[in-house]
Amino acid sequence: MCGNLHNRGPAAQYVKPRSARGFGAEGARDRERAPGRHGRQDQQERSGLRIVVKPDPSEPRRVVDEVERFCVEHALSQNIIFRFQLSLDELLTNIISYGFEGATEDPVITVDIRLGDADIEITIRDNGQPFNPLEDAEIPDLSLAAEDRPIGGLGIHLTKSFIDTLAYERVEGFNCLTLTQPLGAAGSEESPDEH
Amino acid sequence: MRIEWERQGDVVVAVLSGRIDGGNAGALHRRLEEAVSPRDHDLVLNFDRVSFISSAGLRVNLLMAKQFDGAGRKFAVCSLSGTVRAIFKSTGFDRVIAIHESQADAFEALGNG
Numbered sequence: 001m002c003g004n005l006h007n008r009g010p011a012a013q014y015v016k017p018r019s020a021r022g023f024g025a026e027g028a029r030d031r032e033r034a035p036g037r038h039g040r041q042d043q044q045e046r047s048g049l050r051i052v053v054k055p056d057p058s059e060p061r062r063v064v065d066e067v068e069r070f071c072v073e074h075a076l077s078q079n080i081i082f083r084f085q086l087s088l089d090e091l092l093t094n095i096i097s098y099g100f101e102g103a104t105e106d107p108v109i110t111v112d113i114r115l116g117d118a119d120i121e122i123t124i125r126d127n128g129q130p131f132n133p134l135e136d137a138e139i140p141d142l143s144l145a146a147e148d149r150p151i152g153g154l155g156i157h158l159t160k161s162f163i164d165t166l167a168y169e170r171v172e173g174f175n176c177l178t179l180t181q182p183l184g185a186a187g188s189e190e191s192p193d194e195h
Numbered sequence: 196m197r198i199e200w201e202r203q204g205d206v207v208v209a210v211l212s213g214r215i216d217g218g219n220a221g222a223l224h225r226r227l228e229e230a231v232s233p234r235d236h237d238l239v240l241n242f243d244r245v246s247f248i249s250s251a252g253l254r255v256n257l258l259m260a261k262q263f264d265g266a267g268r269k270f271a272v273c274s275l276s277g278t279v280r281a282i283f284k285s286t287g288f289d290r291v292i293a294i295h296e297s298q299a300d301a302f303e304a305l306g307n308g
Contacts, residue, residue: 093217143287
């Protein structure tokens with residue numbers, strides 16, 4: 001998951017050459033599926049994308065747009081797109097706003113998309129303060145009336161509500177959070193609050 | 196973000212368009228505060244053309260609800276899409292903020308139907 005930390009490239013570098021670029025004149029859309037299904041080297045991945053993120057408040061929106069474009073190019077459902085839009089906006093906004101308070105190293109943030117045959121995985125890495133959103137985030141009290149509610153703490157809750165599988169590791173100074181969503185039967189949008 | 200304003204009696208409706216996320220929620224909050232005062236008006240946010248709202252956008256709703264409730268005024272939202280409704284529901288905001296199916300319903304509920 002978090003193994004290729006030293007393989008960082010420039011912004012929006014494609015991890016696999018066969019992945020769809022969508023901009024060029026090469027008809028990239030047609031290329032990724034066939035090699036993914038037949039004669040593939042790896043078991044899972046049929047396409048991928050790496051996005052390098054600057055520590056700037058305008059970046060979550062750009063990343064969300066890039067991820068949406070990737071998903072549309074690969075004919076993924078609006079349901080999946082919505083879940084990743086929401087969670088990436090929440091997680092990246094958190095990292096950019098708070099992750100580097102008091103940090104001495106230059107911020108490095110990357111978002112990697114890996115599209116497999118059965119699911120899509122997005123890994124967010126950052127070298128900010130250690131923060132495991134699955135354990136360190138406060139759990140909001142959703143029963144409070146409006147006037148008693150604190151102004152905050154909902155982003156991680158939303159991410160947990162709308163993403164099926166979340167996994168966190170701290171590896172070589174990087175927070176690595178992987179979000180996984182099945183491609184087929186995504187859960188119902190209308191019943192996200194059982195978590 | 197585009198905002199179109201409509202008014203009926205004391206009720207002001209802000210018809211929002213696009214996404215409300217960490218990048219523009221602060222600006223939305225400022226624009227609402229500049230345009231509408233709970234001294235004079237009730238406020239309805241119309242989400243008909245909003246595709247997506249993040250927790251930063253929910254915070255704006257919470258701040259406005261506190262402000263208008265505190266002044267004895269009403270704050271409500273209307274015309275939520277499926278995804279926006281799911282986000283309100285997941286955070287329990289559907290229990291603390293009045294949600295109406297349509298702008299007409301909102302006007303009616305706020306006493307100006």
